[in-house]
Structure formats: C-alpha cells, structure tokens
Amino acid sequence: EPEVTQTPSHQVTQMGQEVILRCVPISNHLYFYWYRQILGQKVEFLVSFYNNEISEKSEIFDDQFSVERPDGSNFTLKIRSTKLEDSAMYFCASSETGLTSGSTYEQFFGPGTRLTVL
C-alpha cells in the first residue's frame, strides 16, 4: 500500500543552523501539508501546498520557514535559523484531492521527523 515517507526520522541540530526535512508524498497526490507537534502539545497545522504554491499557512509559519517541491517526488520543509522552540515532531501529509471533493477527502500522514534543537 502506498505511503508517505519522511527522512530523517530524527534530526539533531544546533540553534541557528538551517535544517531541511524531507518528505516523499504518495505519487499521485497533488496536495501537500506540514504539521508539527511540540512534546505534550497538540498537532498544529503549518502549511498547505498545491500547484507549486502555498495555499494556506498558519501563524507559526513565519519567514523562517519555507517549503519546496524541488522535483516530482520530494516535498521539503526548510527552517532557516533554528530556535530551541522549533524542537518538535514534524509530520508531512498528502492528499489526492482537495477539501471540496467531500467524502473522498483524506490526508495521509508520514511517520514524522523528530527535530531536536540544542
């Protein structure tokens, strides 16, 4: 069964460094998302991406964050200068259709990348 994959599973970085989290969505999916979960807190939406542009982003997704689909398979989240508070589990998700498709709508999630900022 096709699945969303994410690499690495765990990333440790120093404060101020740039990190790139990588995701390979399901191959025929057109909509892509990033979420994060700080330890002990809710899963929070960061950004959605469709047709090579951001379609929605949350307040968390400030200028330190960027997303890119550099080729036909990868979807990346870059954090330019990491802060201690960026430490979290980051989940990538993808969906074949948009929300307006109704009953067929579903986001498929990857296993997550645990980012630790020291």
Next chain:
Amino acid sequence: AQSVTQLDSHVSVSEGTPVLLRCNYSSSYSPSLFWYVQHPNKGLQLLLKYTSAATLVKGINGFEAEFKKSETSFHLTKPSAHMSDAAEYFCVVVYGGSQGNLIFGKGTKLSVKP
C-alpha cells in the same frame, strides 16, 4: 477560534469491554470530522471520517462515530476492545473554506488491559 476538545487525555479499558473516546468541536458551518490513530513510531492513520453524509460513520477495525450536531460531538466507540487497539487517538476537524488546515484535539491515549 475553531477548536476541537478531547475530553479525556487517557482512557483505560479491559480487553473485550466497550471503548468510548469523547470529542467535541466548536460549532461552525459544514465541518468535516475525522478520527486518526497513532501507534508508537507510526504515522497517523485515518480511522473514519464524517463529511456531511450519514451521521453514523463506520471505520476500520470495528470503530464507529456518531456526528451529533445538537451536541457538537463526534464520539468514537467500539463494542469490544482488543489489545491491538492500544494507541493514541486524535479527533480532527476541518472547516469549509479551509485549504486542508486540519485542527487536532490533544489526543486520547487508550490503554487496553488483558
């Protein structure tokens, strides 16, 4: 702000007994509601979804949920718990007009005792 509340952070049941995980959402026009499950070191897996069709929704592994608009609830149930049901469960809402911004509850950890 739109939100979803899971009333219990931890539920413990014995194998073979019913499961009830509670969820309430903030009222809004045309919400879609989901339950996701997360087993340790695994991604979030969709259990079931409500998208304005039948109010009683059946999902995988014998789980069901009922959308009750008057109570703004979407509780998850299963008649008989199995050891493999032990996991964390997330109630999730997305509102019409969103571009897929799923709003998560804090999660309920389900423990199943033999």
